[in-house]
Amino acid sequence: MLNDWKAQLSNTRKAAATLANANPKFIQAFQALNAAQGANGHLDAKTRELIALAVAVTTRCDGCIASHASAARQAGATEGELSEALGTAIALNAGAAYVYSVRAMEAHQQFGE
Incomplete structure (x- = not known):
């Protein structure tokens, strides 16, 4: 096992209390942003x-992975659906590395001029 994801989620939520106590208005705004997600009803939970899990993978956020894996399971996501979403994240991340490699090559060339 790489991680204990249930403990990760629990520990992240407990640790977040420090930030919530120090900056309650910010946390309220963040919670409102999350609550507004899907308010138009165009995508199901x-x-x-x-999508959130795929983004969490590309941003390398363990707390996000734990939170959205739990929510995806509760929303009925299957292992097959998850593997396709994660495949898209892998393909995109490789694509982003390709595009940024092109940018790095261009920067290197410009510094040679």
């Missing part, structure tokens, strides 16, 4: 959570 499962789809939103699969």
Whole structure:
């Protein structure tokens, strides 16, 4: 096992209390942002959570992975659906590395001029 994701989620939520106590208005705004997610009803909860998990992978956020894996499971996401969403994240992240490699090559060339 790489991580204990249930403990990760619990520990993240407990640790977040320090930030919430220090900056309650910010946390209220953050919670309102999360509550507004999906308010228009165009995507169902499962789809939103699969997207969130894919984004969490590309941003390398363990707390996000724990939170959205739990929510995706509760929303009924299957292992097959999750693997396709994660495949998209892997492909995109590799694509982003490709594009930024092109940028790095261009920067290197410009510094040679």
